[in-house]
Amino acid sequence: MSAIPIAEDVLEPAVEVLTLRQVADRFGRPVSRVQQALRDNQLIAVRRNGELVVPAIFLTDENEVVKGLPGTITVLVDSGYSPSEILRWLFTADESLPGMPIEALRGNRGREVKRRAQALAF
Template sequence: MSTVPHSDDVLPADVEVLDLPEVADRLGIPVTRVHDLLRDGALLAVRRDRHLVVPATFLDDDDEVLRFLPGLVAVLRDGGYRDDEVLRWLFEEDESLPGRPVAALHGHRAREVMRRAQAMAF
């Protein structure tokens, strides 16, 4: 059993994922530091096909963790949401954004996603 925090795979099948060594390579850090990011909630992982993976969209075009992701995860965890619930919400289509909240984190709608997460947590 892994001591690295992860959820069951609740992601839609079309979500591109990276295994932990790939995440480490893209971030330019050791895999053990990726484990720390998962423990700290800066990233979230799921178990897919017996491997721990992270959604590729959690990294930006500069190969850094999305700016608002750690704070969003912290807000929702503090509000009582489990990681699998956070993942479901991030990857669920939302016509009012439009699209998935995780996609909005890549652009000018990131603050709106954070505002919604804060409202959900209270």
């Protein structure tokens, strides 16, 4: 079993995070499934106060991974971006979007976010 990739905690302290147990409970799945989602680049975790956590904004109100997030992460991983760089990019405001890429994904503007992620590869 491969190690879970962990990003540096580049998030603002005010960003709400969930423990892996909380994510698992919201998914109605065991923690091992959340760990596999992290290994499969469907989510990104950081270590905060000694515990692995995931930004709550990565989950929808229906307790699913935000549509387009796994694909965007995969595009950036394949382009050589580290988990920390991906997290920083997702949470950096872009006036031309407008807002942060993660907000655009939540707002059903995933196609534009993915296009921008693909453009970063070149």
